[in-house]
Amino acid sequence: MRTEKVVFAFFIVLALTLNFGFFLGDLSNPLHHDVYELFAAIVVSLIATVLKFGDRTHLGSVFLATSLVADLQLIFAAIIWGINSQPGLPLEADTLATIVSLSGGALLANIISVILLVSETVNLRR
Incomplete structure (x- = not known):
């Protein structure tokens, strides 16, 4: 097992789950969308982006592009x-809807x- 691959996959999956946790809930109810969860999603997403800078393959470029889109x-x-x-x-419903969108x-x-990540893992040969 390669530690750098574990850390890489960990942050990619953590970025997805934190983002999903913030996204889930009523679109216009501010109680369903916590600002600290959005902050955590941003921080983890930025860490995942930094980890993707080292990969010089075509797939690595696509990884980086998806991460940059999520960050922005x-x-x-x-x-x-x-x-x-x-x-x-409280935030107005239309503003919160924009944030959640x-x-x-x-x-x-x-x-x-x-x-x-999953397709790359499945295609790896020993």
Whole structure:
């Protein structure tokens, strides 16, 4: 077992699960979407992106592209949240819907990344 592959796969799958956890729930209910979970999803996604920089293969380029897409969408979601949040007031439903939709796009990019990881693993020969 190669430790670097375990760490690589761990962060890819963790980025997907954190993103899914934030995305899941009623689209307009702020109680279903925690800002700290979005923050954790961004941090783990950025770590996964850094880990993907070392791979010089074509598949590595696709891994990096999916990760960059997820990063951008999660960062834009956080920016929108930060701009539209006011102390003591809940987010408006349309703003939260935009944030969750951006998270959904990042979720799709993370799903593609995990599918690529699984297909690469299945195609490995000893």
